[in-house]
Amino acid sequence: MKQRKYPLFLALLLSLSMLLAACSEDKENEKKNHILNVTETQDIPSMDSVLATDAVSFNVLNNTMEGLYRLGESDKVVEGIAKGEPRVSEDGKTWTFALRDAKWSNGDPVTAHDFVFAWRKALNPKTAAEYAYIMYDLQHAKAVNEGRKSPEELGVKALDDKTLEVKLEHAVPYFKQLVTFGTFLPQNEKFVTEQGEKFGLEADTTLYNGPFTLAQWKHEDKFNMEKNPQYWDADTVKLEQIHTKIVKDTQTDVNLFERGVVDQIKLSSEFVDKYKGEKGFFTMKESSIFFLRFNQTKNDLLKNADARKAIAMAINKKGMADVLLNNGSVAANYFVPKELGIGPNGKDFRETSGEFLTTNIKEAKKHWKAAKKALGRDTFTLELLNYDDDSAKKSGEFIKWELEKKLPGLMVNIKQQPFKQKLDLEKKMDYDMSLSGWGADYLDPMTYLDVFVTDGAHNQQGFSNAKYDQLIQEAKTTLLLQPEKRWRAMMKAEKILLEDEAAIAPLYQRSRAFLKNSKLEGVLFHKVGADQSYKWAEFKE
Structure with missing residues (x-):
């Protein structure tokens, strides 16, 4: 009798092993479907939003940070930390923004004071921010940047933790879109002060309030982002991780894509004719x-x-x-x-x-x-x-x-x-x-x-x-x-x-010209500001 039970036991054991293996494979596939692998030709020069001047920095900032508004599909302005439409005075010079309940990646609340601090910092002549001039529409901004007025005289005020008032020198019809730009991002004063000169130079010396956080930054090699559980709209974010490898040679990019190691690459001229008939080929x-x-x-x-x-x-x-x-x-x-x-x-x-x-x-x-x-x-x-x-x-x-x-x-x-x-x-x-x-x-x-x-x-x-x-x-x-x-x-x-x-x-x-994984959808490409947004990206079967 006992000998007859062994084949049955082995069969049950084999079935259980196959089931566990299938579950493990499903979990692995699910994990892969939430990790985006991409490449970049250059390292990030700075993660300090008031010092950033380049496409690489602004691209990473766009995906790890959020200002009053951000750019959505077709470069339309969509809600960020600001809720709804701003209240604009009759002369167009005073804009009042109501802020939502949002958090920094360390759990601190994002407040109107964070915007006041960052904007004053950007215009303080001691900061020497190259992009300070983009804020010159703010009342007294140019005078502050030239040292003729103190940063405290800048036309931006926290009426309370959740209300930001901005005064302009002149009515600026496109001001709502202007504040989607990286220089207008907020910063947490306490954290920035604690980090001192190290702020924005490493993944752990930067604080985030956007869809992702910069989890790893190995200079001149790679940088990885992870979904930010503290983000106010985290339910919209489908990707769990974004891995970016720094690759300066297109042939290496192509090899990585062909092996399935990366999901999206840029193509140089000699590869365009070869791949332009492929399903994943597109130009922007x-x-x-x-x-x-x-x-x-x-x-x-x-x-x-x-x-x-x-x-x-x-x-x-x-x-x-x-x-x-x-x-x-x-x-x-x-x-x-x-x-x-x-x-x-x-x-x-x-x-x-x-x-x-x-x-x-x-x-x-x-x-x-x-x-x-x-x-x-x-x-x-x-x-x-x-x-x-x-x-x-x-x-x-x-x-x-x-x-x-x-x-x-x-x-x-x-x-x-x-x-x-x-x-x-x-x-x-x-x-x-x-x-x-x-x-x-x-x-x-x-x-x-x-x-x-x-x-x-x-x-x-x-x-x-x-x-x-x-x-x-x-x-x-x-x-x-x-x-x-x-x-x-x-x-x-x-x-x-x-x-x-x-x-x-x-x-x-x-x-x-790009090649992408045919299952990848929802990556937004922008004509202004940062190149890409990954907030809405996902893999679909």
């Missing part, structure tokens, strides 16, 4: 403009307008976009991108503002000859500051080849630097030319044009034009409620920047 048109900065303080050649025009007009921008990039990017004969702002006439800014510095080899040679004559020299050497990722390297080599071929006597030496170091060299103005990019912070041409006002924090190249400054100042103040005149002022400013001065050389408006 962005508002980012890539251009050459000309430092007018360091190299005599670049102080010469004819030399700048020669360089700007010598590069085959269409070839660069169509062949070298091959990802939907288009040649840019402008600085304000297409599809950014609709004017009072109902037309896109680009439709009415025209094109400048188009590729024209004959004109380039003419300006080059004039520059040589004015400087009394035939040979020149310029250093091109560049990023160190795979795509940027190819762009740098293309620019060097184009300029040396078409402008006789010019030699271009490329200096490739990691992202953070490159930004630092630009800030110190320790370069000749630099391959740079600028993305929109809000949906208005001003987010591009005010970059190059005299001594602007992001000017970083010594450009100065009094008429340009006047037009920008008027468009940001007295003309805000006169849309037709404001639009014309901005168009005149762009013409001065490009056609008259050639202060920069626009190259292309970027699109990017």
Whole structure:
């Protein structure tokens, strides 16, 4: 009798083992379906929202932090820490925001005082925040930033823990969208003070109030985010973790994707044709403009307008976009991108503002000859500051080849630097030319044009034009409620920047080609502010 029981026992044991294995596999699959694996070409320069200036930092901040509002689908403003619509005074200068019950990742409540502290910190001249100027619509902001008034005189006040009052210098119709930008994020004063100079430099020296927290940050290697259980809208967040590996080479990206190690990657030109028929292939048109900065303080050649025009007009921008990039990017004969702002006439800014510095080899040679004559020299050497990722390297080599071929006597030496170091060299103005990019912070041409006002924090190249400054100042103040005149002022400013001065050389408006896991849905791509939002992302069968 006992011998007959053994086969039955073994059969039951085998069935139980198979059931446990199946359950284990289901749990593993469920776990994988809540972990997003992606790559980034660069490390995070800073997690201090008032010091951040770059796309990588703002992207991580966007997913780990939250301001009064955030951007949702199609870049529409959706609720964040603020509940409902703000109350706006009749003259448009006083905005009052009611705040919801929200918490920081350490359990502290998010209050109106956190916004007051962060905004005062951003404008305090001791902070030296490069993006302080984006807050100049706030009452007394410019005076505070220039040290003429104390931070306590800034037009922002906590009426109580859950009510924030903001006073503006002028009525700003787009102010609600403006506060979705990273510089307007709150900070917990007690935590920031405790961390001191370490704040924002490591995962555990930063506090979070957004959909995710930065759980691990191994510099120049990887950074991982985890779902924030303290987030007020945590039920909406489906992903449990987001793992980001820093990968500078596209071939490595492709290999990781093919092996199923990562769920979404960017493709460089040589891989686009191979994968564009795949189910997971897609392209995204962005508002980012890539251009050459000309430092007018360091190299005599670049102080010469004819030399700048020669360089700007010598590069085959269409070839660069169509062949070298091959990802939907288009040649840019402008600085304000297409599809950014609709004017009072109902037309896109680009439709009415025209094109400048188009590729024209004959004109380039003419300006080059004039520059040589004015400087009394035939040979020149310029250093091109560049990023160190795979795509940027190819762009740098293309620019060097184009300029040396078409402008006789010019030699271009490329200096490739990691992202953070490159930004630092630009800030110190320790370069000749630099391959740079600028993305929109809000949906208005001003987010591009005010970059190059005299001594602007992001000017970083010594450009100065009094008429340009006047037009920008008027468009940001007295003309805000006169849309037709404001639009014309901005168009005149762009013409001065490009056609008259050639202060920069626009190259292309970027699109990017991606491959993604076909089950991945809900990742939002933005034309303004941060590149992506993962709050609504999930894997679907």
